[in-house]
Amino acid sequence: MTRITACETGALADGEALKIDTPDRQIALFNIDGTFYATDDRCTHGNASMSEGYVEDDGTVECPLHAARFCLKTGAALCQPATEALRTYPVIISEGMVYIDLE
Numbered sequence: 001m002t003r004i005t006a007c008e009t010g011a012l013a014d015g016e017a018l019k020i021d022t023p024d025r026q027i028a029l030f031n032i033d034g035t036f037y038a039t040d041d042r043c044t045h046g047n048a049s050m051s052e053g054y055v056e057d058d059g060t061v062e063c064p065l066h067a068a069r070f071c072l073k074t075g076a077a078l079c080q081p082a083t084e085a086l087r088t089y090p091v092i093i094s095e096g097m098v099y100i101d102l103e
């Protein structure tokens with residue numbers, strides 16, 4: 001398993017997202033009401049960055065390119081044009097830091 005250090009918990013405000021580059025992929029990290037979610041950054045429909053999407057209070061993110069919405073907890077695609085789920089990753093909070101398990 002590969003665990004990466006994403007950021008300090010205070011570095012990502014409520015309703016914001018952050019793109020994290022790793023050697024083999026890009027991850028989008030979201031903060032909704034103090035709960036952190038991690039998904040693949042690339043939309044499953046096309047070449048859009050989900051960390052640039054619109055984070056909603058209901059735990060979803062809207063793709064900035066064609067407005068597909070995804071559940072941040074499960075990654076499920078909730079509306080067209082996306083049909084494939086975003087991959088999600090476990091997030092661990094410890095001593096004020098956010099970690100993401102990649103495998």
Ligand code: FES
Pocket residue numbers: 043044045046047048063064065066067068081082
């Ligand atoms: Fe995300 Fe088309 S690229 S909905």
